[in-house]
């Protein structure tokens with residue numbers, strides 16, 4: 001049974017991926033510092049899957065703590081690196097926090113991989129690396145434009161560091177390194193059990209949690225940021241993709257790395273989106289229709305740094321990784337709402 005190290009294992013995408021890996025028969029070792037997640041998530045992962053896995057409280061910025069875990073948990077076959085901060089607005093006011101946490105943590109992880117002979121890595125990247133694209137849909141070959149935020153910068157630089165790192169075989173006893181970067185579009189929804197989902201701390205930045213918290217009455221009303229964009233209804237357009245489909249792509253990526261071995265390119269990148277874009281107003285309508293709820297909302301000014309429109313060409317992930325999308329927009333809206341209500345009744349600790 002292959003052993004997979006997950007950094008950020010109790011975060012939004014990390015926790016859904018932990019479930020998918022355990023269900024696929026992988027052995028999982030999870031690391032998280034719980035700075036943006038709760039350790040109760042690990043109990044929920046075990047509850048959903050009926051399987052145990054090793055979960056450690058470790059901050060990747062503390063390289064000694066990480067190497068202590070790896071010394072104890074030998075035989076890691078691949079790492080999936082989720083651990084990072086992701087609030088675009090916060091990154092603009094605290095760029096150094098983002099550089100230190102996201103890039104510092106990543107450099108320590110690469111060093112630990114070298115030390116312990118781990119040569120397979122999957123990196124959480126983002127469509128943010130395409131900036132405000134001139135042509136949509138974006139393919140993996142679309143130009144990488146200037147990131148719109150320091151958060152975006154950490155993803156673009158994170159990819160660049162890994163591209164250089166795979167070229168070096170130092171300390172790898174001749175084993176070639178392989179890295180897959182997965183560029184997520186807009187993850188949405190929650191596990192069908194409603195036992196794990198996106199845990200937002202404080203006021204949500206992202207659209208879907210803001211919608212579900214407004215539906216619950218926790219927020220007074222939703223503000224739609226801008227109504228004068230050059231899109232079909234004047235609001236921004238994004239590619240929303242179910243978090244369980246994103247999780248499944250990580251299982252596919254790990255299988256690809258482990259089974260294709262030397263046939264895999266040392267460095268490859270895949271877009272994870274549905275290939276369809278939705279505007280903010282279409283998302284509100286879908287949420288209202290699926291859940292039979294009327295949302296209070298109004299237009300407000302544009303949010304600085306917002307990209308106008310982006311959606312994915314996802315052919316490469318489908319063709320090369322065998323990725324299959326199983327959930328649609330209605331599933332995302334229904335599961336996000338079920339998760340928010342479950343959280344209100346039986347909150348995670």
Ligand code: UD1
Nearest residue numbers: 086126127128205206207210223224225236280303306307
């Ligand atoms: C951004 C990044 C993405 C990153 C994510 C992490 C881009 C293209 N995407 O997503 O890579 O992983 O942040 O947080 O840079 N909106 C409202 N009202 C709200 C909240 C949002 O109208 O209260 C609108 C936004 O203006 C946007 C859309 O909803 O048009 C989606 O916003 P959000 O969920 O924050 O995600 P992105 O900004 O697309």
